Amino acid sequence: MIGMLAGQARQHTRDPWNMLYGLRPLGREKFWVFLLLAPTIFGLVVGAIGSVIATLALSFTNWDLLTPPNWAGLSNYVSLFTNPAFSKALTNTIKFSAVYVPGVVVVSLLVAVLLNRPIRGRALFRTLFFLPAVTSAVATALVWNMIYGKDTGLLNYLLEQLGMQPVCWLCTKNVMFAVVLVNIWGAIGEGMIIFLAGLTAIPRDYYEAATVDGANGTQRFFRITIPLITPSIFFQTLIATINAFQAYDYIYMLTRRGQGDSSFPVVVFSIYRNAWNFFNYGGASAQAIELALIVVFLMGFYLWLERRYVVYE
């Protein structure tokens, strides 16, 4: 990731991050520099660092915002392990991510590889695959609800036309795959663009040289294409993982039931429900901290993998 982020501006070899570049402010300009940075510093101190510390502090309390907060010690963290509702949410998030992340990476890579071939109508295909990434998940989830409907849905209608039994797509048994499918559908566009950028950057000579040496198409794909786009694959996996652990919109729209419940509660859903339905801000904070720790841990793991396996030219 870092290589990819820095890659954009890597024209000074001695200074890959451009960390030494720039003008020195003269006299009174130091004040202006501070002023230009002031909103960002405020956001960093209050919006980010302050919020993390506040969430951490809140996680050790029981607070409904109406009565004064009580010190709760570690009880909110204990209930992360003992509360069956949260365990279910955490399991759902992990299962969801385990299917969603490889799904997005593989499907969007496939679409990008197909679109990278010399074909007609590339712009039209690209637009169609990108459309869900432009539009709001709320609006498209409304249609998906109509498509997944048990008695009135389009999908079951098509199944019946093929002589199959209708399926309850949003019932507990199938809901995960129904939701993962929609989330992947919504994310293909972005992944496709990332991979297309990576694919078009591979020099044509490589393929020509390999063909001269007698490599066939499969060999060229696995020995040239895949190794050379490992940065894009890595990057896309990272983004998909971050998105998977924060996935909310489609899940909220497709799985909510009466009383603010869900047939597929995930961690973000649980955070929202605990804070704003149950007024358990302390418990919700502990869940948010756990979510953040999982994401941070995964990021660390990915960066370790990057150093081992990702090839930057």
Place this chain on the structure above:
Amino acid sequence: MNKHKRKIILDLITYALLIGGAAIMATPFLWMVSTSFKLPANQYTKTLLPDPATLSNFGELFGVQINFPQLFYNSFLISGMVTIGQLLTCSMAAFVFAAVRFRYRNLLFILLLITLTLPSQVTLIPNFILFRYLRLIGTKLPLILPAFWGGAFGTFLLRQYFLTIPRDFLDAARVDGASLLQIYWRIYMPLAKPALAALAIFTFQGAWNDLLHPLVYLPSVPNTTLTVGLAFFQQQMIQGGKFTVLMAGALISILPLILVFFFAQKQFIEGIALSGIKR
């Protein structure tokens, strides 16, 4: 000959997969458009072309109960203000990070980059408590104000673009006696129009499509955004209602972004490729 045959087969597979995939991508949109023109009595019919077609669903959006124009206005105002805030404060910081040397610059920049990975759920609860303390829940301010305190994504995107502006421009302006503020506003900002456009599109899109934050800060209809409004009406509809009207609302709600996308596809796609990260 054999090679030629292989190419034809590969082409066939490519087109079959792409056309099949494109059909899956497009069906929900076609269904949305189709349903929004159907009579409410025909809302579950499985024909793609509405028969008879009607515009009445769009008319009903203006009814008192739904008050769609109010939702649209709210979304537009919030997204517009968020975009202005981000363009201004992110470009200010990005300019400093790209063109000015000062102590702690690298430390500050790395801290900012770290917040890129911070899940917004971690900051949501204390921000909510802060805005509740300030008695701002139920107003648009909790959605707008944070856009005016910068952001890692926008700052990073613009800094990367600013770094491509040749150093000579900076030195020449300095020799002519330009101040840092003048260099920022007169040289860097005009030259960075493509990156600013990409950031504007992303930011507007993110704010327009956001569900979680308006759900927390503006939970009740009609004083809320399109996303929360549509989600609310869907729940009402489940107790026997007109999905045709809901689809008309959904269609209108995605129309502005689709229009922007068609006119600014280049910025959209380059922006993603430039940074690879949304939000």
